[in-house]
Amino acid sequence: MKKKYNLNIKNNEGAVRKIDGVYKLTEKAFEVVLTDNYWVGYSKGYYVSDEDKKLLNIDFKNKEKFIIQDKILYRYPKLNLPRQKVDLLKEKYNVKVSRDLEKADAHIISENLINSMFTKAWHKSSTMIEFHSFVQDLKHKDFLTECAIKKINKIFSEIPNDSMLHANVNYYQSDSVHAALLETVDNSMDVHMKAKEWNENNKDLLIIAKYSEDYINIINNTKKIIYDTDVTNIIDNELAIIENDQFDTIYKMVTSSDKDSRSLALEMLANCNIDKSFDIVSHIFYWEYEWLKSTTNWSTINVKALRNRMNQYQGAVHLSAIWTYNNYINLLISDNKLTKFALDKTREKLYNHVLGNLVGSSADVFHIPLDSLVIRNSLKEKIINHD
Secondary structure, three states: OEEEEEEEEOOOOOOEEEEOOEEEEOHHHEEEEEEEEEEEEEEOOOOOOHHHHHHHOOOOOOOOOOOOOOOEEEEOOOOOOOHHHHHHHHHHHOOEEEOOOOOOOEEEEOHHHHHHHEEEEOOOOEEHHHHHHHHHHHHHOOOEOHHHHHHHHHHHHHOOOOOEEEEEEOOOOOOOOOHHHHHHHHHHHHHHHOOOOOOOOOEEEEEEHHHHHHHHHHHOOOOEEEEHHHHHHHHHOOOOOOOHHHHHHHHHHHOOOOHHHHHHHHHHHHOOOOHHHHHHHHHHHHHOHHHHHOOOOOOOHHHHHHHHHOHHHOOOOOOOOHHHHHHHHHHHHHOOOOEHHHHHHHHHHHHHHHHHHHHOOOOOOOOOOHHHOOOOHHHHOOOEOOO
């Protein structure tokens, strides 16, 4: 966990001075500001991924089954664990809940808390060593006034050596009198600090300052840590599993014009064994979210628990956009929930709504059968058996 600073090279009045016919950066050109967040690494994507969790030492996926009988639990905030389900744990498994971290046998954490603790930036920060290399290049090219050098030396003396910097040259017009200087500085920054080097793997992964102490406590914790979904799965283990042959019936209820039928279907989804019915529940939640919202029980406690569990699967989808289909499959893969049933249903939807008029059964000339629409070989190993 490192401090992160923003380095801005400005071009406002007084930031550039002409000395002996040469434009140079003055002390007013350099502005360094400490940010509110701490740098913890580079990342990709929008959410805290499994790779990020391993990097952060917060990968709490339990390979061994957790025995909850007679345990004392500590609850971290933002859990997707309704009080009614905790009461069931107390009644059936003699579970107790403690507010004391040390007295608990296990600590329950949630993806909601982890995701709220971190954020990602659309840029890549550099090390102090890279910043030093950049400054040396500016000195070598005689782009700095003596006052600028003193200002930079002061920056080096005040910022810890292990800090990270996000460097940026403020916008300048290409026809300005000192555009050539700023362009050369910008290019030097790009070379030595890789300030403009960006790809999906080069986002800053940051911990929000107010959660830094919580993060330290979590990674230094010697107690067993489990996800709230693991606890919910224990409770849900005796609930009904929605089988594949029930999908069409529930789907028709969800997309019915009758609000009561939609509400009944939503209640079935909220009270089933979600973990073992995940492909069906996620499919309906992802593709028919707007129908589910228009129900009488959308704000009930059980449904709110379902909504929290399926948070990444909710929202508007565009049936004609390939990204929508890719996103759903990738979400299932990240959750280790991609089944043949889920894949086949997605293939059918993609075939009907995107490919149909082009090469489907309604195409004028060319035709590709549904069986020819397959997942990439590299992803086939991600398909799991539906227990």
